[in-house]
Amino acid sequence: MSHSLIPWSTAMGSRRQPLFFLFFIFLHLFRFTHSSSSSFQHLQITNAERRIDLNSHIIKVYLTLKVENLGTSPASEVHLAFSPTEVEHLAIVKAAATSGKQKKKTYTRLGVKSAELPDGPNGTKIFSISLLTPLSKGETITLEVLYQLTHSLEPFPVEISQSESQLVYFRDSAILLSPYHVKQQTTFIKTPSTRVESFTVVDPIKRSGTELKYGPYDDQLPYSYSPVLVHFENNNPFAVVEELEREIEVSHWGSVQVTERYRLVHGGARHKGVFSRVEYQSRQGSSGASSFKYLLARLPAKIHSVYYRDGIGNISSSHLRTGLLKSELEFEPRYPLFGGWKSTFVIGYGVPLQDFLFESPDGRRYLNFTFGCPLAEAVVEKLIVKVVLPEGSRDPTAVVPFQVEQRQEIKHSYLDVVGRTVVVLEKRNAVPEHNAHFQVYYSFNPIFMLAEPLMLATAFFLFFVASVAYLHIDLSIRKS
Numbered sequence: 001m002s003h004s005l006i007p008w009s010t011a012m013g014s015r016r017q018p019l020f021f022l023f024f025i026f027l028h029l030f031r032f033t034h035s036s037s038s039s040f041q042h043l044q045i046t047n048a049e050r051r052i053d054l055n056s057h058i059i060k061v062y063l064t065l066k067v068e069n070l071g072t073s074p075a076s077e078v079h080l081a082f083s084p085t086e087v088e089h090l091a092i093v094k095a096a097a098t099s100g101k102q103k104k105k106t107y108t109r110l111g112v113k114s115a116e117l118p119d120g121p122n123g124t125k126i127f128s129i130s131l132l133t134p135l136s137k138g139e140t141i142t143l144e145v146l147y148q149l150t151h152s153l154e155p156f157p158v159e160i161s162q163s164e165s166q167l168v169y170f171r172d173s174a175i176l177l178s179p180y181h182v183k184q185q186t187t188f189i190k191t192p193s194t195r196v197e198s199f200t201v202v203d204p205i206k207r208s209g210t211e212l213k214y215g216p217y218d219d220q221l222p223y224s225y226s227p228v229l230v231h232f233e234n235n236n237p238f239a240v241v242e243e244l245e246r247e248i249e250v251s252h253w254g255s256v257q258v259t260e261r262y263r264l265v266h267g268g269a270r271h272k273g274v275f276s277r278v279e280y281q282s283r284q285g286s287s288g289a290s291s292f293k294y295l296l297a298r299l300p301a302k303i304h305s306v307y308y309r310d311g312i313g314n315i316s317s318s319h320l321r322t323g324l325l326k327s328e329l330e331f332e333p334r335y336p337l338f339g340g341w342k343s344t345f346v347i348g349y350g351v352p353l354q355d356f357l358f359e360s361p362d363g364r365r366y367l368n369f370t371f372g373c374p375l376a377e378a379v380v381e382k383l384i385v386k387v388v389l390p391e392g393s394r395d396p397t398a399v400v401p402f403q404v405e406q407r408q409e410i411k412h413s414y415l416d417v418v419g420r421t422v423v424v425l426e427k428r429n430a431v432p433e434h435n436a437h438f439q440v441y442y443s444f445n446p447i448f449m450l451a452e453p454l455m456l457a458t459a460f461f462l463f464f465v466a467s468v469a470y471l472h473i474d475l476s477i478r479k480s
Ligand SMILES: *[C@@H]1O[C@H](CO)[C@@H](O)[C@H](O)[C@H]1NC(C)=O
Pocket: 121, 122, 223, 224, 225
């Protein structure tokens, strides 16, 4: 700025005018920042309803916000606030604008992203929802937000024996953390069973069955916070996949072969003492209530050649149900999993190529497959999806509906000349909400379809030539 000011001041030959100009710029800058922060302040939440579902180890929060613009300028964004701990465990945030009532409700999906804004008090992080049409002065909009948190239930006691139930702590605020003034709000917390050891009282509060109702609370200032602690029973499987590698291999010869390598751990309260299989089997349900014996994988329809094996070998204790829309594989690890116990295994299957490989209007081919982990209610700390393209594929591009890390590798297998291009997608903290479709587009020259048969033919030909040569040598030896 001073750069352009100097020649200007010398040109004008006056010392006062540049100062005035500077002042003018500052005034402008000030007005600009001021107006943007004030449009932030001029939204108000007239009503907030929050429903927290603590049934599984993935915490699901459904938020309904009625937002009103009290300012004079239109607002194109609505902000959400999360505590630093929540942000650390946040797996997904989705938002939609709703209109209409009850059965005639319509939803319009809105984009949500981490806002490039300074943190609020105490390190509060801001996310912003982009509205499709700016909210004018005096207007109100209803937003529905879903967010999910992982690793947010703390087992207490941290160690339990086979006969004990699993108890956990959940921490949150009775008052919705928000950058806006909230006129009225209520929070409902749903627990898996009626066994609630303790909960923080913030009046008014009501408890009925498996539900705790905090509020209604009126007129809460921006960034108000009131910590609550709920201690309750949760025996649902805490299935945590430390790492899952899904390899999806495309072969133009008719099938897509999927290999999934799992490293699974029971993420709940650690098991203490010895494991008694006799007690486990004779008192099913009450013994090892928080352990899990079966796992359920939701797989595509029309799968074939399914296998399930671990480090020791094939495991036959699995049931496969195939349907028109999906298949379900229920399987049993070699031993039931208790808190802290691990299991590594591999699931493999094939699916017909024509259900997953298509041609886009620009002539490129693309694979359309599901991204996430097929295990029900599992949290995946590190998910690696590898798409192995046929040899001769070029310029792959992946389209994933959320942020992932991407890179490329080359994989060599038998009969490969140049190797196969592998698109590697990596995502941390994945939940079943990430089981969305993604696409990998690539160019392919059909001449490469001939590569493998040509290689085979060449190999056979060479073998033939070698045999003939050998026979000739053999004969010539006999002659002499
Ligand atoms: C910030 O943290 C302090 C200490 O934990 C607490 O007393 C205060 O109420 C918090 N302020 C806000 C705005 O959350």
